[in-house]
Amino acid sequence: MTAARRVAGKLGALLLTLFLASLLVFFSRFLVPGDPVSFLLRGRKPTPEAVAQVTAQYGLDLPPWQQYLQWLAGVLQGDFGRSLQYRQDVTTVIGERLPVTLGLVVMAGAMIAIVGLTAGIIAALNRGRVLDRSVLVFLTMLGAIPSFVGSIVLIAVFAVQLGWFPSFGSGEGFLDTVYHLVLPSIALAVVFVVLVGKVTRSSMVDQLGREHVEVATSRGLKRATVVRRHVLRNSIGPILTVSGLLVAGLLVASSIVEAAFGLAGIGSLLVQSVDRLDFPVVQAIVLFVVFAFVVVNAIIDILEPWIDPRSAAGAGAR
Amino acid sequence: MTATPTLALEVLRAPRVHRANAALGVSLVVVAAMTLAAVFASWIAPYDPDALDLGAVYASPSPAHWLGTDSLGRDLLSRMIYGARTALLGPLIVVVSSTIIGILLGLLAGWRGGWIDATLGRIFDVIFAFPALLIAIMAVALFGKGLVAPVIAMSIAYAPFVARLTRSLVTSERSRPYVSAYRVQGFSGGWIATRRVLPNVTPIVGAQSTLNFGYVLAELAALSFLGLGVQAPTADWGAMINEAQAGLLGGHFLPAIVPAVAVVIVVVAVNVIGEELSDRIGGGIPA
Numbered sequence A: 001m002t003a004a005r006r007v008a009g010k011l012g013a014l015l016l017t018l019f020l021a022s023l024l025v026f027f028s029r030f031l032v033p034g035d036p037v038s039f040l041l042r043g044r045k046p047t048p049e050a051v052a053q054v055t056a057q058y059g060l061d062l063p064p065w066q067q068y069l070q071w072l073a074g075v076l077q078g079d080f081g082r083s084l085q086y087r088q089d090v091t092t093v094i095g096e097r098l099p100v101t102l103g104l105v106v107m108a109g110a111m112i113a114i115v116g117l118t119a120g121i122i123a124a125l126n127r128g129r130v131l132d133r134s135v136l137v138f139l140t141m142l143g144a145i146p147s148f149v150g151s152i153v154l155i156a157v158f159a160v161q162l163g164w165f166p167s168f169g170s171g172e173g174f175l176d177t178v179y180h181l182v183l184p185s186i187a188l189a190v191v192f193v194v195l196v197g198k199v200t201r202s203s204m205v206d207q208l209g210r211e212h213v214e215v216a217t218s219r220g221l222k223r224a225t226v227v228r229r230h231v232l233r234n235s236i237g238p239i240l241t242v243s244g245l246l247v248a249g250l251l252v253a254s255s256i257v258e259a260a261f262g263l264a265g266i267g268s269l270l271v272q273s274v275d276r277l278d279f280p281v282v283q284a285i286v287l288f289v290v291f292a293f294v295v296v297n298a299i300i301d302i303l304e305p306w307i308d309p310r311s312a313a314g315a316g317a318r
Numbered sequence B: 001m002t003a004t005p006t007l008a009l010e011v012l013r014a015p016r017v018h019r020a021n022a023a024l025g026v027s028l029v030v031v032a033a034m035t036l037a038a039v040f041a042s043w044i045a046p047y048d049p050d051a052l053d054l055g056a057v058y059a060s061p062s063p064a065h066w067l068g069t070d071s072l073g074r075d076l077l078s079r080m081i082y083g084a085r086t087a088l089l090g091p092l093i094v095v096v097s098s099t100i101i102g103i104l105l106g107l108l109a110g111w112r113g114g115w116i117d118a119t120l121g122r123i124f125d126v127i128f129a130f131p132a133l134l135i136a137i138m139a140v141a142l143f144g145k146g147l148v149a150p151v152i153a154m155s156i157a158y159a160p161f162v163a164r165l166t167r168s169l170v171t172s173e174r175s176r177p178y179v180s181a182y183r184v185q186g187f188s189g190g191w192i193a194t195r196r197v198l199p200n201v202t203p204i205v206g207a208q209s210t211l212n213f214g215y216v217l218a219e220l221a222a223l224s225f226l227g228l229g230v231q232a233p234t235a236d237w238g239a240m241i242n243e244a245q246a247g248l249l250g251g252h253f254l255p256a257i258v259p260a261v262a263v264v265i266v267v268v269a270v271n272v273i274g275e276e277l278s279d280r281i282g283g284g285i286p287a
Helices: A003-031 A036-040 A048-058 A064-076 A090-125 A130-143 A147-161 A174-208 A211-218 A223-261 A266-275 A279-307 B003-013 B021-039 B076-112 B114-128 B132-143 B148-174 B177-184 B189-225 B237-249 B254-284
Strands: none
Touching (some): A003 A064, A003 A279, A003 B114, A003 B132, A036 A048, A090 A174, A090 A223, A090 A266, A090 A279, A130 A174, A147 A223, A147 B189, A147 B237, A147 B254, A174 A223, A211 A223, A223 A279, A223 B132, A223 B189, A266 B132, B021 B076, B076 B114, B076 B148, B076 B189, B076 B237, B132 B148, B132 B189, B189 B237, B189 B254, B237 B254
8 A cells, every 4th residue: 555545544534533523513412402592592591682693603593414514614614603601702712722721731741751751761671670660650650640639739739838839820921831830731741641651661671572672782782772773763653652642631631730720721611611501612622622632643643654664564564 | 151150250269369469458448448438328427428517617637527627617537438429339330331332332343243343433433532521521511510411421432442342352252163163053143142252251341341440430520520520519529629629729638638539549449459350350261
């Protein structure tokens, strides 16, 4: 199979998944029994203007499949309708809050990469020894700390008790924002470190036992060179795959961390919109999270043969 | 074919000595204690979990209140004991129902193959793109706050994981000699699948499913922490942390830290048991 055909196939699968996901997000509303207008306007006064507005926004006077097409046409142009609580375009409301969430996810991602890779490499190079086992226990312990527990403990210790970091808000300007996001991103990162750490370890242990590593060592290459050029490079595939899977988890868990630290990101917006019955915003954020997850994983999937040429040649060619 | 009864016996006898036995023992004690607390909460709890005592707000741990009291003077220990109910019940329902749904769909996909398998696989791929917590939040947005909608939604969210494992086991099982032996004797495909293959794969899948329990527990607690699950006056660990957040900033740590630590301890205990179970049962059957 040529590279072009492979990429085309992956893109086709990507579009199909996105299409099915959009069906799920859109038609989920139809599971709610009763009148859609009263569902969308729960907790609000059904004034004639409000009724007319949601009817027009969702095309409620049209048959369901036309409602979907109208919605999809809007979504493809970046139009998710209007927020019921903010009386602004959903896209604007989300756009204002996206930077905080992205900052949080990027910082947490960096921490996961640094700690996970370091722990995995240390464990793999000392496999079977006490250090290996201690690292594994450490990783497993981190993996048992959900982000809301992490947030609570970090706030108690480092914000309230020691007063080293702020416990609320995202700050002004770049450095202040980074400073405000330190505790939240640690809380977000903690539970995911174990995945990257364990995959790094097992992937490297697998490579360390292979003949090409033995050959490289017997040629007299330095240990560090062998590890860097022969072991780490060949272990990168599974690590990347796992990292891609983390994207959705990070985006969803950011709602917990943002709520705990009072950050105005899309995660806390999602929770707040569920609380205030603002369905258009909920729908848009859910679709955004799924979109980000599917697209990032497709990119990793498509790029893999260039990062790791063996996977293009098939699993047998190692 | 009596693989299932022998397998069950093997697990009960468990002759293999495991290195993590101490951890396993502690974990079993934790889970047993929590189950007892949940079942007998009204006998064990020293106070009514909802009884206010505004004269003893944020009391420190003492013989009267072992874990102290919260912002409304409610006894923390009693609330923890009652909170064990929702903490256990939610994940239990999710794990059991997602396992049943998953096994049935996986059996269908693995046994029938063809377009059924392809279609189910496609549907699973789409559900995998929705993290369980996101589906639960979506369910709350549609059907309102509480634990009912999220529990149903998460049962659906976890089913594909179970189904994929079941499918792969069923596929390899299908090519084993005993299946063709039954076919030659004229037993119908449906009979072999449900009466012989299903009992053979169920223990392995069931053991793996116990590993989901901890995740579900943490996710449902997170949902209540966000204010979308169990609602405020009810004693629930997640909801308790949510209520205790304001006090946390004022230096009153216990009402938030106690339920948070409890979640971690239970998640670890459940995971240790789950890993042990899947180790033993997975090892008992040749792949």
